[in-house]
Amino acid sequence: MKKIKICGLKRSEDVDYVNTYQPDYVGFVFAGKKRKITYDQAKELKKDLLSSIQVVGVFVNEDISFVEKLVKNDVIDLVQLHGQETNEYIKILKQKIDVPIIKAIQIKNDDSFNVDYDVDYYLFDHGSGGTGESFDWSMLKEVNKPVFLAGGINLSNIDEALKMNVYGLDVSSGVETDGFKDREKIKEIVRRARNER
């Protein structure tokens, strides 16, 4: 069964929704504008989150000291690098923390799959993050690490996404209504991913 990640939690209600429907992962976003939260907000949200749900911190070219602080204080369990982070950045990060790292790759063409980062997972996305748009999934190529498929996954295309040969699906905009996480959409996305009636 594919793993499911619900990204961009901001409010205590969002924690309540994921505690109820229990995706494998949730994402706290520390970049951009729409879903960006602070260290203190993340700490508060994590306090009420079920310990069985893994928290991914999403960063764009972030200071390593900030990522380190979130990991060392058990606010996040995995790190998602969604910017132009290099292998040199990843090498320094790994000297400071010991949690799985996901490197997001923006898929533009066939060459986009020629990646060689010293990480645990790749995440293939359409754009720079949180755009709600998908790339052409028929382009997907196998790589030498488990892959999260991201970008514009929603209730109208989740069944197609579930057929892709990937480790997990990452959903953010697709489970929102008017910019806020939507209980019913999260319920249905998790149900479909788990193939439950």
Ligand SMILES: O=C(O)c1ccccc1N[C@@H]1O[C@H](COP(=O)(O)O)[C@@H](O)[C@H]1O
């Ligand atoms: O969600 C954001 O605002 C964001 C900002 C900066 C970097 C990444 C961001 N989100 C990531 O984008 C993908 C796909 O999101 P969507 O489903 O298309 O809205 C997901 O991996 C989020 O982690």
